[in-house]
Amino acid sequence: MILDAHLPYIFVGLMGLAVLVYAILDGYDLGVGILLPLKHEDKSDQMIASIGPFWDANETWLVLAIGILFIAFPSAHSLVLKELYLPATFMLFGLILRGVAFDFRAKVKQTRKANWDKAFKFGSLLASFMQGYMLGMYIMGFEHSLQAEVFALLSGLGVTAAYCFIGACWLIMKTEGELQQKAIHWARKTGWICFAGVLAVCLVNPLINSSVLERWTSLPFALFIWPIPFVSLCLFVLCHQVLKRLPLQNDAGCWVPFMIALFIFLFCFQGLAVSFFPDIVPGRLDIFEAASAPSSLRFILVGALIVVPCILAYTAWSYRVFWGKVRELRYY
């Protein structure tokens, strides 16, 4: 029996799931986009082929996350998006450019292909950076001060590095030979920038938000929070060690860095969630104030409970169909 009082928890959980899955899935394909080497067409083709069948569905998780915010917490939706009007618009521009570039590059004249590759790369970069910037602004409670701006810009860099990192790990798993070597190199470089970013957020977040500091130093929250930076550190060190040894014979363990990256994303997400829950807009609005009418939430919940497992199932199936090293992409 689901009580009305449970509904905000369920929907914030669903939204959290959508945001996390989005960050991981679109994270790797945005990362691959940013890493695109403009001068090597054969590598670009392979890299794009590795994300070809997935990027569209990956982006749908963003629509779902925004959709749940819109359905379940309408006042938070308009508050957040009004505060982030310009960065959100720029992010959309990035997503539009890269989304269409993906299709145009395969169909236009050879001379124009390089231009669409640029659109793909810089569109991915713009979208990633703006997502990080918006995350930074969100953590800072949409404050308009110099330190907030600086933090948001740093957060933009951090998220961009994190996407590049998980993108490189994806490529290690999906490619072989020279490109795989290159991807290992990228993963090592971006991994450390990404770690610096995680550390910076861990330090800055409690310092600027007194409620977060309180939480980080009080039981039982502290039990959930303190392991996060330490486990993340261990994961980064582990990843570094693995990357030093790759590639192994028969390509054993090529999937390990991607799994590690996935767990790093999971822990970082958990850290942010524990810091702010149950606020949906830090310091301003919590999930109970923002929730929409229970009858509407129940109506959509029925559908979500039936459909979300189906979505997960056919998403898993599609990853199985395109399992293994990337082959040339051909429209058939």
Next chain:
Amino acid sequence: MEDVLLLSRLQFAANISFHILFPTITIALCWLLCFFKIRFDLTRDPVWMRAYRFWVKVFALSFALGVVSGITMSFQFGTNWPGFMEKVGNIAGPLLGYEVLTAFFLEATFLGVMLFGQGRVPNWVHTLATCMVAVGTSISAFWILALNSWMQTPQGFEMRDGVAHVLDWWAVIFNPSFPYRLAHMLLASGLTASFLMAGLSAYRIYRGDAKRAPRLALKTAMTFAAILMPLQILVGDLHGLNTFKHQPQKVAAMEGVWETEQGAPLLLFAIPDEKQRTNHLAIGIPNMASLILTHKVDGEIRGLNEFIGEHPPVKPVFYGFRIMVGIGMLMLLVAWIGSYQLWRHNTLSPWLLKTTMAMTFSGWVATLAGWYVTEIGRQPYLVSGVLRTAEAVTDIAPGNVLLTFILYISLYAFLLVAYIRTLLLMARKAVEIEEIQPHEHPNHRDNAPLAQGAH
């Protein structure tokens, strides 16, 4: 506030106009692709696969443009129209949510298999994936039109403290105008996709493509259009009667009727003048509008003057309606003559080939004109009788909206040009490809090499 209202409306109109171009193509094009794929599976004739391969690329490009322009919409509800969600979010939210859950993931995931999966999955799974994408696009249309129709003819709710609360979901979804609007839009999509297919195939033939595939696509598309167009006229008429019942002020603007009249004429041309509240240079067929709308020669049509302050701007609705109907009539003519020529002589006469080429994007114009009629026709309300457009608008600084508006229209103009140029380029490239090769036959290893010449 006025500035933000105008800019937000313009920006939303630009976004949704650009967006609708692509779903209008993909909803029906995907069913045509299913048709090609199933015909291939049944006949094993590789020409169907050739047609599939060309059109699946057009589909992929159109779909990508539809997806990315659609994502912007989900943000703009919150950024530019916060009042919409505050007041009717309990209804709009779940309907949009069901669209994302039941349609977006289905189409996006199976699209990967449909585009790149052949050779990785059994043939029947690939055919199934194509059908799943088609089902997804149509489900998407179902939910979004349910919401749009509810905004036109709202029911099944009550207002508590200024917020709409649902009483009956069935009544909300199957509101009075929904079945007509859904059928009208699906048929519009069928016609838009058919004329795009006919037009681009005609262009290939015009450029000297003598292969079987473009001829087959031309014949298929022309035949579909010839069947769908009369259905569209029937559904359009029913939709008009439904609007006449529920939104008389919209019909009054469509017909240019100022004073309540018995036996109103059907105006073929006029210049409506909202200041003097009359028409100039009117040419019409006496009593015809009354006959169509009431099925009586002297039936009463309520005029705009009964709805002062509550009716839409007349000119765009009046002209939009005539553009839509005009293109529809032209489509009927071309589709019927074209089908006759193609089934009788297996070829189009040169002038009709050129006309078909010229009408490649005619579906876009008619669809946009039709949407302008129905959306502008709902003004000054966002949700008829419940929420005025001006009440829903944002309080963002007008300068920011102006900036994003300029950026959006520049980007959209650029993408539209790139899209059309790329379609034409793809058609020209296809002209150069050689005719079907022996290895394209599904069971070519069993065939003697000489037997291939037959095709």
